[in-house]
Amino acid sequence: EVQLVESGGGLVQPGGSLRLSCAASGFTFSSYSMNWVRQAPGKGLEWVSYISSTTNIIYHADSVKGRFAISRDNAKNSLYLQVNGLRAEDTAVYYCARENSDYGLDVWGQGTTVTVSS
């Protein structure tokens, strides 16, 4: 079964840091680009970061540029998001999602919740 499982979320104070993880299984992880997408409470979807299959291309949304860093370990079938300098507006459910060429984001995890509050 193709599956993505996120972890690492939690309650953190403003200015704090977390490392989100996404464990992939059931497919050849190293063949796919991956993304992080977040959703603030009661709000819509917001794309956060993209990383190509071989890590040579990385993009971040302007709202997180300089604070968040996406990475992956193909040997461990894992995707990561290092989130630093957290702000209240970063409070959201963070989803990892597999990108299937031009076919959009075809596999999503169940999400991990990040809450930024003092």
Place this chain on the structure above:
Amino acid sequence: SYVLTQPPSVSVAPGYTARITCGGNNIGSKSVHWYQQKPGQAPLLVIYYDSVRPSGIPERFSGSNSGNTATLTISRVEAGDEADYYCQVWDSSSDSWVFGGGTKLTVL
């Protein structure tokens, strides 16, 4: 940056057809993807590349894209179709995925 505009809500009676629009500047030149999200669940890809249904998505779901508007059409709407729907494109000018604001489909 590129902006996608969706109506906040669409309502339809069971058995009728729902059309959810996604507006963007010359969106017809881009590939549009559509996602369904039910409360407490992760998004689900229901249409990719403007009009292609992934395996397992009912034929009642279809898509089109031309000019400045892409449309998700749900025929013979069922209660189980009630959800939020999002359109998405890749914006090559900013190297970013862009989502529409989402449309809440209510089945009356």
